[in-house]
Amino acid sequence: MPPRRQRPREAPALVAFGRQMRRLREAKDVKQETIAHLTKVSGPQVSRIENGKKRATRSFVVAVDEHLDAGGSLISLWEDLNKDGHPVPIWFDWPQVEADAAMLICWQHSVIPGLAQTPAYALALLRGNQEAADARIGRQAILTEGKDSSPPTVVLLLNEHVLHNPVGTPETMREQLEHLLEMSLLPNVTIQVVLSSGEHEGVLGAFVVATMEDRSEVAYIETAIRGITTDNPSDLSSLARTLVELRSQALTHAMSRELIRKVIKERWT
Known part of the structure; x- marks a missing residue:
């Protein structure tokens, strides 16, 4: 590389x-x-x-x-x-932004977000790249430790399709969804399932919006080529509107937990 x-x-x-x-x-x-x-x-x-x-x-x-x-x-x-x-994007050190954030709101339409992946799921998704999988899992320390021992508030919005999309073996998927249930018990983590629909802007791509201690925002937007990290006000406004729309179609935290349990039983057991 x-x-x-x-x-x-x-x-x-x-x-x-x-x-x-x-x-x-x-x-x-x-x-x-x-x-x-x-x-x-x-x-x-x-x-x-x-x-x-x-x-x-x-x-x-x-x-x-x-x-x-x-x-x-x-x-x-x-x-x-x-x-x-010059055609050069704005570059931020996203892992550092993620670690310093007071709040992270993540939307994923195809796979489980990196902050919520199990080692087996990450390894399957990264096609056996152990080093990359370990680095991804290592980032999850912020969920319980955070900056100055204060973990960020984390909201994971997942397309319903993510629960059914096979990554690795059925055992990998069952373990992954059970891990989501465990994560949802953390006081700083909210998991909401967005009912599958192609009628919202979220279908255009996954993203994470980080709110910092000073209330400023930085977003990480996934593309087919690479991730784009931006603090452009126009970008952030567009993502804010998308989040409002997504959350209007999302199940509550408790209802999402029930749906995850149902999918484990009916799809991955």
Whole structure:
């Protein structure tokens, strides 16, 4: 694995932007030709932008964001990736942010969040990479220790699908869901299951919002290329709206525990 001492090259950042643009475009069932006509650039140029081979101009991004009803999210991503004229994202040390946070609200739509994974589940998810699995499990110390011995308040919002999505063996899944039940007994941890539905913005990706002691916020947003860590106000506002929508569709803590027990019995026993 190459060292991570240098800023990422241009290509990864451009690819991250292009991948998100394509995802938004396809979600709206819009053709590349339509984007080309709208922005007055050639079809091959649109393709190059989506493949991370060409940097988009801001005027192009504004037009595409408006046409795709992206709510400014594409513009915010472009701005993050083009600070000082260079396509380099804002980088935070997320593990440190996570460790220093007073509150963590996590949304996951496909797998159990890292802070709640068992060693076996993490190892299966990471395809046998023991070092990576150990590092992930090690981060969970904040749930009971926290900064200055004061653990953060943690809210885990899980798509109902996560409980049924097989990772590893049935025994791994049963152990994992039983671990969720144990975690839910911690006074600083709330677990809520969001009933499966494709009618909310949470389907676009998983994320974590960290609230710090000074009430400032930092978010970690997962993408197909890498995670993006940001404190951009527009990004945070968008995530706040998504969280309101998700929690409106979530079961209570007690009801979520009952559903987890039911899934263990009916699906993983």
